Amino acid sequence: MTATGKTILGALRNQLDLGQYTKVHWEGTFEQYLDIIRENPEVTRNAYQRLYDMILSHGTEEIYENKEKITRFKFFAQFAARYDDAIYGLDRTLMQLGNTFKSAAYGYGTERRVLLLHGPVGSSKSTIARLLKRGLEEYSRSDDGMVCSFSWKGENDTWIKDPMHGDPLQLIPADLRIEFIKQLSEALAKPPKYPIQVKGELCPFSRYIFNDRLQKYNGDVSAMLEGEVKVYRMVLSEQDRIGIGTFQPKDEKNQDSTELTGDLNYRKIAEYGSDSDPRAFNFDGELNIANRGLVEFIEVLKLDVAFLYDLLGASQEHKIKPKKFAQTDIDEVILGHTNEPEYRRLQNNEFMEALRDRTVKIDVPYVTRLSDEIKIYEKSFNPEKVLGKHIAPHTIEVAAMWAVLTRLEQPKHASLTLLQKMKLYNGKTLPGFTEDNIVELKREGTNEGMHGISPRYIQDKISNALVAHPEEDNINPFMVLHELEIGLRHHSLITNQDQLQHFKELLQVVKQEYEDVVKNEVQRAIAADEDALQRLWRQLHRQRQGVHPARKGPQPLHRELRGARRTAHAQRRGEDRHSRGPQGRLPPRDHELHRRPGHRRQEVRLPHQRAADEGTRAQAVRGPEGHDQADQPGVQRRGQGNSGKDRRGERPIDQVLRLQRVERHGRAQLRRQYLRSGADEEVGAWSDG
Numbered sequence: 111m112t113a114t115g116k117t118i119l120g121a122l123r124n125q126l127d128l129g130q131y132t133k134v135h136w137e138g139t140f141e142q143y144l145d146i147i148r149e150n151p152e153v154t155r156n157a158y159q160r161l162y163d164m165i166l167s168h169g170t171e172e173i174y175e176n177k178e179k180i181t182r183f184k185f186f187a188q189f190a191a192r193y194d195d196a197i198y199g200l201d202r203t204l205m206q207l208g209n210t211f212k213s214a215a216y217g218y219g220t221e222r223r224v225l226l227l228h229g230p231v232g233s234s235k236s237t238i239a240r241l242l243k244r245g246l247e248e249y250s251r252s253d254d255g256m257v258c259s260f261s262w263k264g265e266n267d268t269w270i271k272d273p274m275h276g277d278p279l280q281l282i283p284a285d286l287r288i289e290f291i292k293q294l295s296e297a298l299a300k301p302p303k304y305p306i307q308v309k310g311e312l313c314p315f316s317r318y319i320f321n322d323r324l325q326k327y328n329g330d331v332s333a334m335l336e337g338e339v340k341v342y343r344m345v346l347s348e349q350d351r352i353g354i355g356t357f358q359p360k361d362e363k364n365q366d367s368t369e370l371t372g373d374l375n376y377r378k379i380a381e382y383g384s385d386s387d388p389r390a391f392n393f394d395g396e397l398n399i400a401n402r403g404l405v406e407f408i409e410v411l412k413l414d415v416a417f418l419y420d421l422l423g424a425s426q427e428h429k430i431k432p433k434k435f436a437q438t439d440i441d442e443v444i445l446g447h448t449n450e451p452e453y454r455r456l457q458n459n460e461f462m463e464a465l466r467d468r469t470v471k472i473d474v475p476y477v478t479r480l481s482d483e484i485k486i487y488e489k490s491f492n493p494e495k496v497l498g499k500h501i502a503p504h505t506i507e508v509a510a511m512w513a514v515l516t517r518l519e520q521p522k523h524a525s526l527t528l529l530q531k532m533k534l535y536n537g538k539t540l541p542g543f544t545e546d547n548i549v550e551l552k553r554e555g556t557n558e559g560m561h562g563i564s565p566r567y568i569q570d571k572i573s574n575a576l577v578a579h580p581e582e583d584n585i586n587p588f589m590v591l592h593e594l595e596i597g598l599r600h601h602s603l604i605t606n607q608d609q610l611q612h613f614k615e616l617l618q619v620v621k622q623e624y625e626d627v628v629k630n631e632v633q634r635a636i637a638a639d640e641d642a643l644q645r646l647w648r649q650l651h652r653q654r655q656g657v658h659p660a661r662k663g664p665q666p667l668h669r670e671l672r673g674a675r676r677t678a679h680a681q682r683r684g685e686d687r688h689s690r691g692p693q694g695r696l697p698p699r700d701h702e703l704h705r706r707p708g709h710r711r712q713e714v715r716l717p718h719q720r721a722a723d724e725g726t727r728a729q730a731v732r733g734p735e736g737h738d739q740a741d742q743p744g745v746q747r748r749g750q751g752n753s754g755k756d757r758r759g760e761r762p763i764d765q766v767l768r769l770q771r772v773e774r775h776g777r778a779q780l781r782r783q784y785l786r787s788g789a790d791e792e793v794g795a796w797s798d799g
């Protein structure tokens with residue numbers, strides 16, 4: 111049966127959780143609100159406490175990075191992944207951010223600072239801010255994240271919300287608060303995570319109404335709260351401008367401080383007769399509406415100085431100054447972000463000292479671990495998102511590899527290449543390098559990750575590659591590398607020729623690395639093919655055991671090595687291991703069953719391998735031939751064990767195939783296979799043209 115409009119709408123209704131709706135839209139009296147506090151004191155948290163608890167509510171885990179314990183907030187991974195916005199490889203930065211929120215939540219001083227995310231373009235600063243906002247929105251809808259405000263009784267059964275959605279407890283006059291909090295704290299059903307506090311005064315609008323209504327009740331605050339005030343549960347929402355604000359610099363002519371702190375409502379001035387009547391003022395600036403939540407300042411240091419003064423008061427005093435009104439209390443997290451050039455300007459500007467002093471800077475660098483960088487791109491380029499095109503293996507990997515290489519600093523260690531350094535950072539091992547060395551390398555590269563190619567550039571170029579070849583049903587690494595290279599010519603942020611040259615050479619390094627990886631895979635694929643193995647295996651036996659080629663019959667794979675069996679027999683007979691066998695030949699020795707150290711091998715040579723004119727700088731970056739050992743275990747590298755010798759100088763050896771098999775866990779398993787072939791024999795072909 112095909113669905114009709116009615117059935118579709120019916121199905122929609124089934125998804126609704128009306129109970130949850132009622133819960134989230136709770137309204138009640140002030141008295142009922144006090145009962146809610148008794149059960150759930152967390153409802154009185156301030157903005158920093160709520161934000162920190164929101165992050166914690168998703169859980170944490172401890173991880174070790176180079177022996178150092180790091181707390182990983184699942185919020186930035188699991189929660190964020192739900193919105194396709196997961197942050198990878200920045201655990202250290204995010205822990206620092208989390209710790210800043212924690213100290214602010216406990217009132218240790220950071221709540222009086224502007225938090226400044228500082229980093230190069232495209233390092234996920236906006237993503238972090240976006241996640242925090244989204245997290246708050248969702249948290250305010252959960253039981254744990256409940257947050258309330260209040261409204262005043264208006265004419266004809268209407269209710270007027272406090273324009274800055276203030277804390278209902280601010281309705282308790284300052285002189286009664288100490289006793290009030292004492293009594294409330296004693297009545298709590300459970301010990302609160304944070305002590306209950308009432309901070310700040312009502313906004314000018316509510317203050318006016320409060321005084322007006324109190325007169326009506328002859329100063330009886332309790333009666334007034336009962337008769338005139340309704341408490342309601344609020345849901346933070348950026349769309350509705352409740353508890354979450356964003357401020358973005360525009361040109362000076364189009365922006366003034368009213369955008370931050372609210373503006374006069376000229377229509378109402380006529381009604382109320384004065385421009386200083388709070389009822390004739392719209393408390394709807396970004397700092398007003400973000401009260402109880404978070405305000406994000408995009409590119410904060412691009413702002414005109416006049417705005418920065420507002421920011422100073424907002425952070426240090428938690429007060430803003432709407433035009434014609436007294437200072438007004440706010441309770442919100444202020445988060446800004448900026449790039450390096452603006453930050454340097456701030457550093458050099460002595461008039462900005464006050465701001466400099468009030469900022470807590472958190473560096474958000476680029477990712478320097480390859481596996482994390484790959485995840486960034488897999489987020490947007492995966493089979494679910496890229497329909498109708500196959501992304502060939504290693505396509506994303508090569509792009510990520512290049513991006514990471516551009517961000518690393520040349521190691522001081524003479525024998526370590528940039529590529530090797532990248533592999534070390536990626537968790538590979540390299541003989542002679544311990545975890546301590548890696549820590550040392552990271553310490554040495556102080557500015558690492560704060561420059562280089564941004565993920566945005568890579569994302570753009572992968573997109574280009576996807577659309578540039580409509581006739582193809584796939585994209586491969588060479589297409590992406592090509593896009594990356596031609597894009598460099600017009601890259602607006604690369605102005606320095608040396609840097610451009612360096613980036614281009616790194617592309618060659620990546621190309622070479624890709625070819626090496628593919629060759630190894632081709633070898634492994636051949637080895638994994640049973641038939642090919644059988645052939646290789648028979649050939650090996652003929653060559654090594656002197657078996658007559660005419661000898662027929664299958665040579666089962668799952669059989670002990672003949673030599674090994676003979677050795678076993680000999681041992682059982684108590685003979686010397688090296689005694690001559692019946693055919694007068696030595697049984698195979700251990701080192702023949704395993705890889706012979708230092709033995710020089712030559713792999714299948716592929717067409718187009720290694721650009722003949724690899725730049726000398728690229729060699730320095732990639733290292734001398736055959737010197738790259740930071741590799742997956744078991745993956746062969748050309749020239750390994752004969753470092754320094756140029757494999758290009760080698761003469762091709764005629765076809766010699768050597769296969770070694772090791773019996774393990776009762777199953778035949780290939781450990782190493784050496785393939786040797788002529789220079790012009792092709793094993794799989796591709797073109798890098």
Ligand SMILES: Nc1ncnc2c1ncn2[C@@H]1O[C@H](COP(=O)(O)OP(=O)(O)OP(=O)(O)O)[C@@H](O)[C@H]1O
Binds near residue numbers: 233
């Ligand atoms: N560490 C990371 N983890 C996941 N995604 C990342 C990471 N770094 C960058 N990205 C991705 O890169 C893109 C750019 O990120 P974003 O816009 O947050 O950067 P930004 O630091 O705000 O840049 P700008 O300074 O130019 O405003 C986004 O698609 C983001 O998801």
Ligand SMILES: [Mg+2]
Binds near residue numbers: 235236237
């Ligand atoms: Mg941004």
